[in-house]
Amino acid sequence: MSISPEQEPKIIMLARVVLRVILCAVLSAPALAVGQDRLSIYTVNYPLQYFAQRIAAEHADVVFPAPADEDPAFWQPSVEIITGYQKADLILLNGANYAKWVNRVSLPRRTLVDTSAAFRDHYIHVKAGTTHSHGPGGEHSHTGIAFTTWLDFRQAAEQARAITGAMTRKQPALEVVFERNFAALEADLLDLDKQIQSIVANKTDLPLVASHPVYQYFQRRYGLNLQSVIWEPDEVSGEAQWAGLERTLKEHPASWMIWEGEPHPQSVKRLRGLGVGSIVFNPAGNRPEEGDFLTVMRQNVKHLQRVFK
Numbered sequence: 001m002s003i004s005p006e007q008e009p010k011i012i013m014l015a016r017v018v019l020r021v022i023l024c025a026v027l028s029a030p031a032l033a034v035g036q037d038r039l040s041i042y043t044v045n046y047p048l049q050y051f052a053q054r055i056a057a058e059h060a061d062v063v064f065p066a067p068a069d070e071d072p073a074f075w076q077p078s079v080e081i082i083t084g085y086q087k088a089d090l091i092l093l094n095g096a097n098y099a100k101w102v103n104r105v106s107l108p109r110r111t112l113v114d115t116s117a118a119f120r121d122h123y124i125h126v127k128a129g130t131t132h133s134h135g136p137g138g139e140h141s142h143t144g145i146a147f148t149t150w151l152d153f154r155q156a157a158e159q160a161r162a163i164t165g166a167m168t169r170k171q172p173a174l175e176v177v178f179e180r181n182f183a184a185l186e187a188d189l190l191d192l193d194k195q196i197q198s199i200v201a202n203k204t205d206l207p208l209v210a211s212h213p214v215y216q217y218f219q220r221r222y223g224l225n226l227q228s229v230i231w232e233p234d235e236v237s238g239e240a241q242w243a244g245l246e247r248t249l250k251e252h253p254a255s256w257m258i259w260e261g262e263p264h265p266q267s268v269k270r271l272r273g274l275g276v277g278s279i280v281f282n283p284a285g286n287r288p289e290e291g292d293f294l295t296v297m298r299q300n301v302k303h304l305q306r307v308f309k
């Protein structure tokens, strides 16, 4: 087939148009790709959401879907919420047998990140404890592996480091951004660690009581002389529990009780009668009503200062 002289310019023009369309598509592709590559990350508790959001900044949607009144350690998500987890690019797990529901459902293995795997050999194993309930989650016990890993702030930094590694594997081009944001977060966490160490220094034998058995790693890291009861901040304990506390105080004369949340005024008053003051050290497993992980932890540190002054 031959092209006549009149057809030639038309073909060249058409070729130019086609070329321009292809060029446009190629040039605009990276912009499109960035939008689509914004990582979708699901987490099983609030600390991991906070860490992931700080590390990813605007480069990820970080979702922690538990309702505010649930303890995420014992929460059971609905089928719809589990579907959200299944579609995520990354699922950040706390490890230490936290959020047991993850073992009962099928989640894509390549998206799972056990953020505490690096210190798995240092998990604390809790011997038999009584079964009890708090919140809408039903009965549970704290027997097995202690899970409030992030209250040892060096461990928290390790968890944040694991998140950084997982994000970088998904988006290597953003490594510098993730590393820089991680360094700032790590500095904040290690600052908390240092502050607590200096607050408790020289007085680590001070007997303390905790309202719930969730401070095991906190106790180990900062060398505290702590015994736990199983009380709830928003309920006044029964007479049997008060009698139990008085027996504990005979051999472990604590003058402070550390609470997970703001204690009931009647509990505070009755404790005061026993010579026991109350402070809040909120583990923030779920999102706080006010502020964020860091502001809550800084508030906790301030409360601790009252105890060790």
Ligand SMILES: [Zn+2]
Pocket: 132, 134, 140, 141, 142, 212
């Ligand atoms: Zn409990």
